Amino acid sequence: MRKINEECGVFGIFAPEKADVAHLTYYGLFALQHRGQESAGIVVNDDGVFRVHKDDGLVNDVFTPRIMETLGEGNMALGHVRYGTTGSKGVVNAQPIVVRHIKGTMALAHNGNLVNSYELREALEEEGSIFHTTSDTEVISYMITKERINACSIEEAISRALKKIKGAYSLIVMSPQKMIAVRDPNGFHPLCYGQRADGAYVIASESCALDSVGAKLIRDVLPGEMLVFTKGGVLSVKDNCDAAKHAMCVFEYIYFARPDSVLDGYSVHEARRKAGEFLAEEYKVDADVVIGVPDSGSDAALGYAKRSGIPYGVGLIKNKYIGRTFIAPGQKSRENLVRIKLNAVPASVAGKRVIMVDDSIVRGTTSGPIVKLLRDAGAKEVHMMVAAPPFLNPCFYGTDIDSKENLIACKHTVREIADIIGVDSLGYLNPKYLPYLAGDGKKGFCTACFDGKYPTEVPSEIRKNKFESKITEKE
Amino acid sequence: MRKINEECGVFGIFAPEKADVAHLTYYGLFALQHRGQESAGIVVNDDGVFRVHKDDGLVNDVFTPRIMETLGEGNMALGHVRYGTTGSKGVVNAQPIVVRHIKGTMALAHNGNLVNSYELREALEEEGSIFHTTSDTEVISYMITKERINACSIEEAISRALKKIKGAYSLIVMSPQKMIAVRDPNGFHPLCYGQRADGAYVIASESCALDSVGAKLIRDVLPGEMLVFTKGGVLSVKDNCDAAKHAMCVFEYIYFARPDSVLDGYSVHEARRKAGEFLAEEYKVDADVVIGVPDSGSDAALGYAKRSGIPYGVGLIKNKYIGRTFIAPGQKSRENLVRIKLNAVPASVAGKRVIMVDDSIVRGTTSGPIVKLLRDAGAKEVHMMVAAPPFLNPCFYGTDIDSKENLIACKHTVREIADIIGVDSLGYLNPKYLPYLAGDGKKGFCTACFDGKYPTEVPSEIRKNKFESKITEKE
Amino acid sequence: MRKINEECGVFGIFAPEKADVAHLTYYGLFALQHRGQESAGIVVNDDGVFRVHKDDGLVNDVFTPRIMETLGEGNMALGHVRYGTTGSKGVVNAQPIVVRHIKGTMALAHNGNLVNSYELREALEEEGSIFHTTSDTEVISYMITKERINACSIEEAISRALKKIKGAYSLIVMSPQKMIAVRDPNGFHPLCYGQRADGAYVIASESCALDSVGAKLIRDVLPGEMLVFTKGGVLSVKDNCDAAKHAMCVFEYIYFARPDSVLDGYSVHEARRKAGEFLAEEYKVDADVVIGVPDSGSDAALGYAKRSGIPYGVGLIKNKYIGRTFIAPGQKSRENLVRIKLNAVPASVAGKRVIMVDDSIVRGTTSGPIVKLLRDAGAKEVHMMVAAPPFLNPCFYGTDIDSKENLIACKHTVREIADIIGVDSLGYLNPKYLPYLAGDGKKGFCTACFDGKYPTEVPSEIRKNKFESKITEKE
Amino acid sequence: MRKINEECGVFGIFAPEKADVAHLTYYGLFALQHRGQESAGIVVNDDGVFRVHKDDGLVNDVFTPRIMETLGEGNMALGHVRYGTTGSKGVVNAQPIVVRHIKGTMALAHNGNLVNSYELREALEEEGSIFHTTSDTEVISYMITKERINACSIEEAISRALKKIKGAYSLIVMSPQKMIAVRDPNGFHPLCYGQRADGAYVIASESCALDSVGAKLIRDVLPGEMLVFTKGGVLSVKDNCDAAKHAMCVFEYIYFARPDSVLDGYSVHEARRKAGEFLAEEYKVDADVVIGVPDSGSDAALGYAKRSGIPYGVGLIKNKYIGRTFIAPGQKSRENLVRIKLNAVPASVAGKRVIMVDDSIVRGTTSGPIVKLLRDAGAKEVHMMVAAPPFLNPCFYGTDIDSKENLIACKHTVREIADIIGVDSLGYLNPKYLPYLAGDGKKGFCTACFDGKYPTEVPSEIRKNKFESKITEKE
Secondary structure, three states: OOOOOOOEEEEEEEEEEEEOHHHHHHHHHOOOHHHOOOEEEEEEOOOEEEEEEEEEEOOHHOOOOHHHHOOOOEEEEEEEOOOOOOOHHOOOHHHEEEEEEEOEEEEEEEEEEEHHHHHHHHHHHHHOEEOOOOHHHHHHHHHHHHHHHHOOHHHHHHHHHHHHOOOOEEEEEEOOEEEEEEEEOOOOOOOOOEEEEEEEEEEEEOHHHHHHHOEEEEEEEOOOOOEEEEEEEEEEEEOOOOOOHEEEEEHHHHHHOOOOOOOOEEEEHHHHHHHHHEEEEOOOOOOOOEEEOOOOOOHHHHHHHHHOOEOOOEEEOOOOOOOOOOOOOOOOOOHHHHHHHEEEEEHOOOEEEEEEEEEOOOOOOHHHHHHHHHHHHOEEEEEEOOOOOOOOOOOOOOOOOHHHHHOHHOOOOOHHHHHHHOOEEEEOOOOOHHHHHOOOOOOOOOOOHHHOOOOOOOOOHHHHHHHHHHHHOOO | OOOOOOOOOEEEEEEEEEOOOHHHHHHHHOOHHOOOOOOEOOOEEEEEEEEEEEHHHHHHEEEOOHHHHHHHEEEEEEEEOOOOOOOOEEEEEEEEEEEEOEEEOOOOOOEEEEOOHHHHHHHHOOOOOOOOOOOOOHHHHHHHHHHHHOOOOOHHHHHHOOOOEEEEEEEEEEEEOOOOEOOOOOOOOOOEEEEEOOOEEEEEOOHHHHHHOOOOEEEOOOOOEEEEEEEOEEEEEEOOOOOOHEEEHHHHHHOOOOOOOOEOOOEEEHHHHHHHHHHHHHHHOOOOOOEOOOOOHHHHHHHHHHHHHOOOOOOOOOOOOOOOOOOOOOOOOOOOOHHEEEEEEEEHHHOOOOEEEEEEOOOOHHHHHHHHHHHHHHOOOEEEEEOOEEEOOEEEOOOOOOOOOHHHHHHHHHHHHHHHHHHOOOEOOOHHHHOOOOOOOOOOOEHHHOOOOOOOOOOOOOOOOOOHHOOOOOO | OOOOOOEEEEEEEEEEEEEHHHHHHHHHHOHHHHHHOOOEEEEEEEEOEEEEEEEOOHHHHHHHHHHHHHHEEEEEEEEEEEEEOHHHHHHHOOOOOEEEEOOEEEEEEEEEEEOOOOOOHHHHHHHOOOOOOOOOHHHHHHHHHHHHHOOOOOHHHHHHHHHHOOOEEEEEEEOOOOEEEOOOOOOOOOOOEEEEEOOOOOOOOHHHHHHOOEEEEEEEEEOEEEEEOOOEEEEOOOOOOOHHHEEEEEEHHHHHHOOOOOOOOEEEHHHHHHHHHHHHOOOOHHHEEEEEEOOHHHHHHHHHHHHOOOEEEOOEEOOOOOOOOOEEEEEEEOOOHHHHHHEEEEEHHHHOOEEEEEOOOOOOOOOHHHHHHHHHHOOOOOEEEEEEOOOOOOOOOOOOOOHHHOOOOHHHOOOHHHHHOOOEEEEOOOHHHHOOOOOOOOOOOEEHHOOOOOOOOOOOOHHHHHHHHHHHOOO | OOOOOOOEEEEEEEEEEEOOOOOHHHHHHHOOHOOOOOOEEEEEOOOOEEEEEEEEEOHHHHOOEEEEEEHEEEEEEEEEOOOHHHHHHHHHHHHEEEEEEEOOOEEEEEEEEEHHHHHHHHHHHHHHOOEEOOOHHHHHHHHHHHHOOOOOOOOHHHHHOOOOEEEEEEEEOOOOOOEEEOOOOOOOOOOOOOOEOOEEEEOOHHHHHHHHOOOOEEEEOOOEEEEEEOOOOOOOOOOOOOOOHHHHHHHHHHHOOOOEEOOOOOOOHHHHHHHHHHHHOOOOOOEEEEEOOHHHHHHHHHHHHHHHHOOOOOEEEOOOOOOOOOOOOOEEEEEHHHHHEEEHHHHHHHHHHHEEEEEOOOOOOOOHHHHHHHHHHOEEEEEEEOOOOOOOOOOOOOOOOOOOHOOHHHOOOOOHHHHHHOEEEEEEEOOOHHHHOOOOOOOEEOOOOOOOOHHHHHOOOOHHHHHHHOOOOOO
C-alpha cells in the first residue's frame, strides 16, 4: 500500500443561521470537481450534530437527491473532493474525516501532503494510536487532538499542532461551533474565502467555487495564516506567516486550477496565455495556424497566436460526453482511445503547417496519437509547443506527478521526444519564464518538479521505505 | 401522449466477416451522443441471429461491459441514439426497433419525422394493425412489411414503401443478410458512409462517427438515394433522387452537428465561423473583445473576431462535468443554474466592452443570466451576436424547436429582446446569409423554422388533432 | 429463439372510482411472485390514459417508490409476473403488453400457452403483420384487433377472437373503459375474482392475491367463461363453457400454487396433505420420523405422518435469504449449492430412520445432495416419498416441464433412480390418486405430463420446427 | 447519536495455504445473515496484505461477483454481518474494522456489547485518542494496541486487554500471521470452531455456518477461552475460564439462532420444541389444531402439539419473497402489512379452535393483525402460546430489546394483553423452564431481559448519559 499523493479540493461554509448549506456545498464541490474525481464528501453541522455522507465517485453521482435530503439543513458544512491514486481506492480514505475526541467532534478536509508524516505517524503509533486510513488527514487529526487536551480552544490546539507539521496543507477544520481555515507557510496550494449576500462565509480551494455559490471573493488565505470563523466574526491569526517562504505550486496555474479561477491575485487563464506568449517569444516557427489541445492547451494557444501573429484556429474537438466516467467497454476492439476522445477539424488543418499547443507532456504516450489525428486530417507540418518545462522530479506536496521511470523527459532529449511523438519540431517552456506567469517575477513559486529546488526539506528515502515496508510486516 | 419530434443519430456497420461490430457501434454512437441523450440501442446481427439491447440513458451508461459481452460478435450491427421529448419517455420508444415479419427479421434505426404518418397509421389501423410505440419507425416497419409480401427482395420492399412515405428520414434497415441506408429526397438530415481498413462499411449520421472507428469517409448518401450493402458489395439506387428538392436542415450546421463533422461536403466548424463573419459584416460594434458562449458559440466568435479585427478572448468557462446527466439535487436552494454551468473569466472581460456570440436564442431565458455573469465580472458593455436568425416557425422534420408560444422572437421585437436579456445591443444573423454558410448559395437548404418556407406539404392541424385525441378516446 | 413456455401470474383491479390501484396491484403481484420471477409489469388506466412500467426483475425491485409515484392513481390497473426460460429474456417480452389499435388502446396480461399460435402467427404475417415479441400475447392482441374492426364492442371482439384460439389462457384485457377476464374452456390455469370492501373488483390467478389486498373471494372464473367489468357491474358470458372439457392442471395443486390459495374450490394445502396420505397408504415404511423438503414438501410430509402414525419432524432448514435472487458469486470454490440453501437439523434425524417427502423429481440432480446432508447429520436410513407421479411428457399449456432428455424418469426405472439419489427406498405418487387430490375424483384434470393424455390437440412437430427455423432464415 | 446495541455474526477462516477464503467467508456470512442484515464485510489476508470490502446491505447485495474478484485469494479471511439500529446506520460502523498500529495491521470482528465501554472510551480520549465510529470494536482495537506496545505477541496483547474489558464479546482478531478467537467469561453469545477436509480451520458464531462451508464442528469456544490459530496449529488459552460464570443468552435459543445450529452442545430446534412442550404442560387448552407463526413459532408449535396430543397444522403461510429487503412502496394505500407478509390457510383453521404459537411478544403490535387473519379465515377460537416469558428489562449485552416504554409486558397484565391482541386466552412460557430448554437445568443462562438478574455489573445511567450528551457538546 503506497502513500497517497493527491490533488484535492476543499470547501467550507459558515452561515449566520440555519440554511441549506448542504446544497451550497454540493455546488461548490461541483465547481471543484476538476481537483478530484475519486471520491466526494459533505459533512453538515446542524448546531453541533454532524451528518456526513461520502463515497467513491463524482459529486453528482455520490450526492443523489435522496442523500441530499438526509443531510438536511445546518449552520455549517464542510466538503471535499479527492483525486486518489490506484493504491488508495476505497471509501475509507474519502474525506472529510469526522472524529470524536475528548472535547467533542471535529471534521477535517485537507488538500496537500505532509513531508514529515512518517515521523509523526511513527511517534503516534508508539503511543498506541491506531489508524483507519493511510491519509495525512488522520495524522493531522491526532496531532490536533493531542494538543486539544490542554489547549483552551480548538484554534489553539490547531495552532500548536501545526508547529509540528511540515509540508503542504490547505486545511479546513469544523468543530461544533467554529470553522477554521489554515494554509501552510509556503502556501503550496490555493485557499481563498469570500462572502455571500446573505452573510455566509465561504472558504474554497479556488475562487471558481465561490462564484458558483454567488459569494464575492474577499481575498486568499495568506500562506501561514489561520482564519477562525465564529458567530462573532472572522479572526485572522498570522503567527506563522513569512512572506520569504511563499512557494505556490506553479503547476496550479499551468494545469490544475480552472481557468476562471483567480489564485493569489492572478488569473489562471492569463497565466496560461502568458505561457503561450513566452513560447512564441522563444520559438519562432513558420506556420499557418495555431491550435490548442483541449481543454487546457487552448489558453496557451491563444497567447502563442497573439504574440506570433499566426492565426488561432480550432483544430481538435473533444467529445463532451467523455467525462471521467468513460469506461472503454471491452478489450476485443481496443480502438484508439485518443480517437474516441478527440477528433481533428479538417477545415482548420488540412494542407496547413500547424502549431499544436498543449499544457504539458508527462509520459508522452498521448501526444503521438494526437499528432497522427492532425496528419490524417491533412496537416502538412505539426510543431508542438508545451506550456510547461519538462518534468524531471517527483512532487512531495500533494500532486501526483508520475514516477521518474515514467517521465519521458528523464529518459530522452527534446530531439528524441520530438521523434517519438512524430512532430516536426518541439518546444518546451523555458523555466526562466515560470516566475512571470503569475506576477512580476518577484513572487516565490514551487517549481521543484521542473528544477528540483524543493522549498522544504523532503522525506528521506530511508524513512519512507521503512514506513512502507511496515505496512505488510509480518508478526 | 404527443407525437414525438426528435433529433437522433444512426450508425450501421457491415463487416466482411464476423467481427467485434458491437464495440465499433458503441464507439460510433458515443461520437453521435450529442444527437440524442434519451436512449441508446444496439442490434448485433450474427449471421441472421439478432441480439439487441436498448435502454434509456447515455451510451456509456446503457452499454456496460457486461451488456457488451452479451451482444457478442457479428457481421453487422445497427445502433441509434435518441433525443426524446418529455411525452415520449420510456424504453418502449427506444430504437433500433426489431420486428419479425413474414420473411424473417428486420431492424430499423431512423432519424427524422414523417409528415404523413397520421394518415399512414390510420390506414394501417383500419386493416387491424396494432402499434406498440408512438414512433414513425414502427409505421415505416409496417409499410415495408406490407410491401415485402409481394416484393422479391427487402430493398424492393423498402423502395416501394418509401414512395408512400413523406417527410424526413435518414434510415438504416438491417435484414438477416443486408444493410440498406436511405435518405429522403430532400435530404433533410445528414447521412454518410465510409470504409475501414479491414473492409467494413460504416454508415452514420455524421462523419465524426466514421472518424471515431477509423473509417474513411467515402461520401454522403445522396438525398433520395438508397444504398444496399451485401457480401457482393455496395449498390446505389437513385430512382428517388432529384437535385431540385435538396433541402438539408440549415440548423444542422448552426447547432446540431459536431464541429468536426463534414456534412454534404461542408465543414460544420467552417459554417459556424462564416456565420460569425457575416455577423461582423452586418453589425459593426466598437468593442474590446469577442467571446463565445460555450460550446457552440465559440466557432462563430472566432469568425466575428477575424472579420472585425477585434481580439478573440475566452470570457466564459463551462464546467466540464455538467454533461447531460447533471441533476440539480434539490429545490431548497435553487441556486442560479447558469452559474453552476458557466463562469466568467474576469481577466478577459473586466473593464472591457464585450461582444458575446451565441449559436441561437430559443426562449431567451438563459441569455440574461449569462450576460449578468459578464457584468458581475466587470464587463463595461455587453453586445450579443446570434449566429442564427430568429426562430419563428415549428419544425415538422424531426427537430424539437419549441412551440410558438415559447419562442421569444414570436412575441418580441429585437429591441425588446435586447432589453429583456440586458444587452447593450443585439444582432441576429440575417437570413439572407443562410445559403452561404455551407456552399456558394446555390445549394438548397431547409430554413423553414426561420422563414416558414416548408420544402414539403406539412401535416394539417385538423388531422393531427384528430389522431391525438384518439389516443385517449373512450370505448 | 425458442418459443416461450411460461408459468405466469395475472392481476387486475376495477375500482368504482379513482384510487390507488397501482399499489394494490403491486401487493397482488407480490403475492403472486412465486408464479413468475423473471419480469413484472403494471399498467394503470387513469380514465383512458394508460401509464405503464415493466422490467426484468422481482416485483419489489422493479417497482421502486419513485416508479410507483410515476404510475399515479387510476380507476383500473392490470399487472403481470412472468417466469421466462433462458431464451426469452429481455424486457421486450415483459407483460402486460399495451397496444394502440383502430379503436383506441388495450392492455393484455396472459397466463398460458396457445397450441395453434404458429398457425395464427403465420396467417397474420401473411397479411403483413409485424411482431415485436415472441409471445402468444401479441398474437392474441392481433386476433382481437382484427375482430375489433367490425365488432360493436371490445368484449364482442374478444369473444370472436377466442373462437379461433386454441390452448390455455387465463387472460385479462383492459380497455379504456372495461376490464375483461377470460379463461379457456379447459380451465387449464386458475383465475378467480372477488371484491374489496370499497367495492373494487379484483381478478387474480390465485386467491392468495385477493387476500393480500383485502378482497373477498367471490368465485373462480369458470372454464370458458368471460367476465366483463364495467361501471354498470359484472356481466358473465358463458357461451364457451362446457363442463365436459374441464382439465385444470393438476400440477398447480402439487407445486405451482401457493398453499394458502383455494383453486376451483379446493385448498392447495389440503391437496398436498392428501398426496402425502395417499403415499402413506401405498408405501408402508418402518421409520422413526417423517420430514419434508422445504418449502413445498412439508405439506405432504404432514399428510404422510398423520396417515402413517410416524411422527412429523423438522429435518431440513432452508436459508430464508436465498430468494430467487441468490447469485453464487464465483466459480473458484463452487461449494455445494444445496448446502448453501438447505441444512439438516441433527437433533431431528441423527440415529433415525427418516422418511423424506418432496413435491416432485424432475432431473433428479438435487435430491442426491439433500439425502447426503441427512446422512452426514446421522440419519440411519433415508426413504424418499414423492408427492407426484414421474414426469414423462412435455407440457404444451404454459408450464416449463423440462425436455424429455432431461427428465430422469424417462431414462431410468424407479429402482435405478433410488440408487442414483442414494435412498433406501423410493415411492412416487400413484397416478390413480391424482383426481382425488382436489375433489371426489369426478372433476377433470390435465395430467398429461404424467400420462400423456392431452385434453386438446397439440402442435405438430413439423409445424413447430418450420416456424422456429424461420426466425433465423436468410434472405 | 445513541450507543449501538447489536446482534451480529462473525466468521473466520484460517487455511493451511492460499485458497479461495473470500468465497468461503461469503458462504459462511450468508448462513449467518439472520444475525445481521444491516451491513456485511470481508477482509482477506493475503500473506500479510489485507484486502477489505464492506458496505450496508445484505451479503448477496454487498458482495457482487466483481467485488469478490477484487478480494482475491488468501490464507485467512474474516467476515461480519451486523444488525444495526436506526441511529447507527452508515458504512462507517460496518465491520470488520481494519486498523494499522505500531506492530502492523489488525482486523477485528465482534459480536456483543461491552458494559464498561464508556469508561474505557473516556480514558482513551483523555490520552488523545480519536474515534471514527461509535462501536465497541474500535474501543477494543485501542485496548489491544495499547497493550501491543509492550507485549511480545498479539495474543498476549489481547489477553491483557481483555482483562480490562467487561461485558459480552465473541471476537475474532486477524493479524498478518495469526487468527485469534475469544469469548467472554460469561459466554453470552455463541462461538464455535471446526475444520474442513482440506485442513482449514473455521470459526463462526453458529454451527450452521460451519455446515455451509463443509467444516466439521470440533467444539464451541469455551466461555473465557482464547484460541490462537497459527501455521503451527491451534493453541487454547484458558486463563479467563470460570465455569461458575456461564451465562449464555437464552434468547439465542428462543429466537436469534438458526434452528439447525447447535450451540454449546444443544440443538436450537430442540430447545424450541421443548419450549412448546413446557407450554403444553402448563396451559391445557381444548382445541382442534396447533399452528405456528412462521418462521420461528413452528418449532414450538410442534412441541406443543406433541405434548398436548392436539394435531399440528399449517395455518399461516409466509410470502417467501418478503426478505428483509421488502420496501412497502408508498404511503397512499398502507395496506395491512401483516397481510402482505402472512396469509391464513382456511382449510387448516376454518371452523376450528386454534392454538397459535409464536416465539415471543415484544411490542404486541403484530400479533393482533395475525389473529385477525385467522378469524377472517374462519377460526372459531384463537388461543396464543408464547415460547418465551414476557420481556421486562433492557439488555446490555448486545441484543436490541426494545426500550421499556415500548415493551407491552411492562405496561399491561397478561389479561390486558390478551384483550389487546384479541385472543381467547394467552399463555407465556414460565421462566422456571428456561434453564431446561438447553440442558438439564444446571447450566447457567443469562435471562436478564425476563427476570432482571444481570450476570455482570451494568452501566450506570449517569455515566451513560454523560457520555452521550458529550457527542453533541458545544465548544
